[in-house]
Amino acid sequence: MNDSRELLDSPLFKALADLSFDSVMVTEPTDDQGGHTVVFVNQGFTDMTGYAAEEVLGQTPGILQGPKTDKALTDRLAEDLRQGRTFHGSTVNYRKDGSPFDIEWKVTPVMRDGRVTHYLAVQRDITGR
Numbered sequence: 001m002n003d004s005r006e007l008l009d010s011p012l013f014k015a016l017a018d019l020s021f022d023s024v025m026v027t028e029p030t031d032d033q034g035g036h037t038v039v040f041v042n043q044g045f046t047d048m049t050g051y052a053a054e055e056v057l058g059q060t061p062g063i064l065q066g067p068k069t070d071k072a073l074t075d076r077l078a079e080d081l082r083q084g085r086t087f088h089g090s091t092v093n094y095r096k097d098g099s100p101f102d103i104e105w106k107v108t109p110v111m112r113d114g115r116v117t118h119y120l121a122v123q124r125d126i127t128g129r
């Protein structure tokens with residue numbers, strides 16, 4: 001999808017992602033059933049999780065989930081995205097080394113010409129707050 005590459009390669013998006021204090025993740029839909037895979041993460045994501053970008057590109061954000069992740073919440077996220085709404089919530093996620101942390105995150109669908117081109121998330125470690 002050339003269109004979608006163009007959005008990720010835009011100087012404005014790159015600069016914003018580099019400057020962000022928070023983790024930034026972008027996924028791209030892979031089918032019409034809500035499937036999606038990671039196409040971008042910033043340095044803040046690597047700092048938060050211990051995963052290098054190369055390790056998560058092509059995967060789903062599900063790699064951050066584990067036994068204590070709230071399934072009802074990720075179901076709500078999927079429903080919010082289906083309805084074109086922005087999701088905001090917090091749950092337990094897991095770093096590359098397996099250690100749990102509390103994550104607060106927002107996800108929104110990015111539309112162009114009536115179609116979802118990307119899902120965009122900002123994420124932060126709120127452990128101990």
Ligand SMILES: Cc1cc2nc3c(=O)[nH]c(=O)nc-3n(C[C@H](O)[C@H](O)[C@H](O)COP(=O)(O)O)c2cc1C
Nearest residue numbers: 025027060061062064065074105107119120121123
């Ligand atoms: C852009 C984006 C970022 C996401 N980030 C996270 C995250 O940081 N932590 C998390 O637990 N789930 C996150 N999710 C939700 C998971 O992708 C989703 O719950 C997981 O893929 C399982 O979905 P499924 O049950 O439909 O396969 C994110 C979703 C999107 C679209």
